Amino acid sequence: MASHHDGGASKIAKAAVLSFFATCLIIIIAFSTNSWLETDGTLENPKFIQLGLWNFCLKEFKDVKHLYDRVFNGCRHVLDEEYHIIDWLLRPHSIQL
Incomplete structure (x- = not known):
């Protein structure tokens, strides 16, 4: 059977x-993969350049949630201590929950 x-x-x-x-x-x-997200080139002066698993690149970015005159420029590691004040912006949505 x-x-x-x-x-x-x-x-x-x-x-x-x-x-x-x-x-x-x-x-x-x-x-x-070096970058997961990149600017598409449609903006004349983009503040966000690229974001990857290990690094991100910003150009003349100011955080609107905080009252300080810190301008973020260049490419950095996602865990860079200097950029910890904007980590809310860099973390994927699934990790923020």
Whole structure:
């Protein structure tokens, strides 16, 4: 008498292995990509240049939420202590929750 589950485990195993390799590929691409977001060039003087997993670039950016005269310029590491006052802007939405 044949079981209804013949081959079911192998289909699940194949799907799991395929999902694992797809996830590995996506993680490799995410970690090796220099920037995830970049300005599209439509603005004449953009304040935001690019944002990646490890770094971000700003040009003459002033934080409107704080009352200080700090202007942010150049590319920095996302965990740079000098830029911790605008980390709310740099963190992905899923981490801010």
